[in-house]
Amino acid sequence: MGEPDPKSPRERYRAQVRAEIKEHAWKQIAAAGVPALSLNAVAKQMGVSGPALYRYFASRDELITELIRDAYQSLADTFRVAFVAGADVTGLAHALRDWALEDPQRYFLIYGTPAPGYHAPEDTTRISSQIMATLLDACAALASDSPATPFRAHLQEHRDWADGHPATPAALRRALTFWTRLHGVLSLELAGHFTGMGFDPALLFAAELDDLLTQRA
Amino acid sequence: MGEPDPKSPRERYRAQVRAEIKEHAWKQIAAAGVPALSLNAVAKQMGVSGPALYRYFASRDELITELIRDAYQSLADTFRVAFVAGADVTGLAHALRDWALEDPQRYFLIYGTPAPGYHAPEDTTRISSQIMATLLDACAALASDSPATPFRAHLQEHRDWADGHPATPAALRRALTFWTRLHGVLSLELAGHFTGMGFDPALLFAAELDDLLTQRA
DNA sequence: CGTGTTCGTTAGAAGTTATAACTAGAGATG
DNA sequence: CATCTCTAGTTATAACTTCTAACGAACACG
Numbered sequence: 001m002g003e004p005d006p007k008s009p010r011e012r013y014r015a016q017v018r019a020e021i022k023e024h025a026w027k028q029i030a031a032a033g034v035p036a037l038s039l040n041a042v043a044k045q046m047g048v049s050g051p052a053l054y055r056y057f058a059s060r061d062e063l064i065t066e067l068i069r070d071a072y073q074s075l076a077d078t079f080r081v082a083f084v085a086g087a088d089v090t091g092l093a094h095a096l097r098d099w100a101l102e103d104p105q106r107y108f109l110i111y112g113t114p115a116p117g118y119h120a121p122e123d124t125t126r127i128s129s130q131i132m133a134t135l136l137d138a139c140a141a142l143a144s145d146s147p148a149t150p151f152r153a154h155l156q157e158h159r160d161w162a163d164g165h166p167a168t169p170a171a172l173r174r175a176l177t178f179w180t181r182l183h184g185v186l187s188l189e190l191a192g193h194f195t196g197m198g199f200d201p202a203l204l205f206a207a208e209l210d211d212l213l214t215q216r217a
Numbered sequence: 218m219g220e221p222d223p224k225s226p227r228e229r230y231r232a233q234v235r236a237e238i239k240e241h242a243w244k245q246i247a248a249a250g251v252p253a254l255s256l257n258a259v260a261k262q263m264g265v266s267g268p269a270l271y272r273y274f275a276s277r278d279e280l281i282t283e284l285i286r287d288a289y290q291s292l293a294d295t296f297r298v299a300f301v302a303g304a305d306v307t308g309l310a311h312a313l314r315d316w317a318l319e320d321p322q323r324y325f326l327i328y329g330t331p332a333p334g335y336h337a338p339e340d341t342t343r344i345s346s347q348i349m350a351t352l353l354d355a356c357a358a359l360a361s362d363s364p365a366t367p368f369r370a371h372l373q374e375h376r377d378w379a380d381g382h383p384a385t386p387a388a389l390r391r392a393l394t395f396w397t398r399l400h401g402v403l404s405l406e407l408a409g410h411f412t413g414m415g416f417d418p419a420l421l422f423a424a425e426l427d428d429l430l431t432q433r434a
Numbered sequence: 435c436g437t438g439t440t441c442g443t444t445a446g447a448a449g450t451t452a453t454a455a456c457t458a459g460a461g462a463t464g
Numbered sequence: 465c466a467t468c469t470c471t472a473g474t475t476a477t478a479a480c481t482t483c484t485a486a487c488g489a490a491c492a493c494g
Contacts, residue, residue: 008492009491009492010439010440010441010491010492013441014440014441030333031333032332032333032334033330033331033332033333034252034330035251035252035332036332038480038481038482039481039482039483040480040481040482048442048443049442049443049444050443050444050482050483051442051443051444051482051483051484051485052441052442052443054482054483054484055440055441055442059482059483060481060482060483104333105330105333108329108330108331111404111405111408111410112325112329112330112408113250113251113322113325113329113330113408114250114325114407114408114409115249115250115252115253116247116248116249116250116321116322117249125413149424150420150424151420151421151423151424154416154417154420155416158414158415158416158417159415160414160415161413161414161415161416176421177425179401179405180398180401180402180405180421180425181397181398181401181425182401183401183404183405184396184397184398184399184400184401184402184404185397185401187328187400187401187404188328188396188397188400190331191328191329191330191331192331193328196342196378197375197377197378198375198376198377198378199371199372199375199378200371200375203367203368203371204368204393204397206368207366207367207368208394208397208398211432215428225461226460226461227460227461227470227471227472230472231472234472255449255450255451256450256451256452257449257450257451265473265474266473266474266475267451267452267474267475268451268452268453268454268473268474268475269472269473269474271451271452271453272471272472272473276451276452277450277451277452435494436493436494437492437493437494438491438492438493438494439490439491439492439493440489440490440491440492441488441489441490441491442487442488442489442490443486443487443488443489444485444486444487444488445484445485445486445487446483446484446485446486447482447483447484447485448481448482448483448484449480449481449482449483450479450480450481450482451478451479451480451481452477452478452479452480453476453477453478453479454475454476454477454478455474455475455476455477456473456474456475456476457472457473457474457475458471458472458473458474459470459471459472459473460469460470460471460472461468461469461470461471462467462468462469462470463466463467463468463469464465464466464467464468
């Protein structure tokens, strides 16, 4: 009964073709961005004609949604692998930057311009909280020798996003700061806003990371 | 001879129609994002049929480029007006956030996902440095009671982006931090990454701004 | 070895950007 | 004021896009 046994030869073939489609899609996105992704062009490169792809993805949007999901998963895996390999917050930061530089458009698929009406599917928000969980793990390992702030109190009252993670308010604040500050420098670097300004983006990233770790407030 | 006298009635009409086109384009972008911008739809809304718009913009890309230019100019004006009205760094920060919240897609037109091949036209980089100049003006007014850092030295060696502005290394660093950190929180807020997390994005923005101003390093 | 599911095909509808050729009207000029 | 020119908007068309429908052929399965 239609149950997709993962070992069925048809299912195996299907999964492989889906993967190949996504492969070509990633190349097109890396080359010219999401708006330039064309199902027709992907089909042409695969030596298959047009509507054949609709056997594998119901629509262009579904393909893109799948790529977004994969991007989230890739980042979550990168974080988790780095963390279990012993990386601290600094290690996670460099893992993040390396991952982003590896494919800037993949980063922007997650953190770039959103479509006004778009709502992320349930599972991506789940993966997103996995990412946050790893970050909180790393931040919890840091000592907090700094005084409380009003915003930390606010976070303590609104800590549902930590999803039960036993992090101190200081760790919550640190994780949030990690996220927003590194995203700030990284996204501007990836978008090319620093080109022609002279300084080294890697040094700015490192300086922000250092600030983040040796912070008092 | 063909010289566009700004008072020629034809030129006035032309400028007005161009403005109306851009007006409708902004509405479409605000509603569904840049990819959903359709010249045909704009023409339909204006009660005019399709190719008529090509008298006013050579291509869809040229229209978008013009909108980007206007977005930059709008931000530069907002900053300049706030500064001459006496706003300090805090004032500029809130002017920035208000401006961004007013039309998130306009913000993302500048700081959102870039198209891989795209190079901004010369004048937008000029407007961009006007924005930076205003920010440096405000940062120069702040006292810097903090010790030098290696990155500040690096900035001092690569201060061409300041475009001759007589800012101390501390002010340069402060301007850069203002930019990256506030962009970090703001872009994540505008993209909706904080929705459902519980805390108040405005408080996070204020906390980051406070950190920025009362910073030691 | 049938039998049915599924895959890929071609045809086509509805949309897009953009160009070409034409018409009608407005502005500029004598 | 008459005329001339230039331009704005029109329709037709090409080349693209996503996506649906109907068909044929190949493959897995009982």
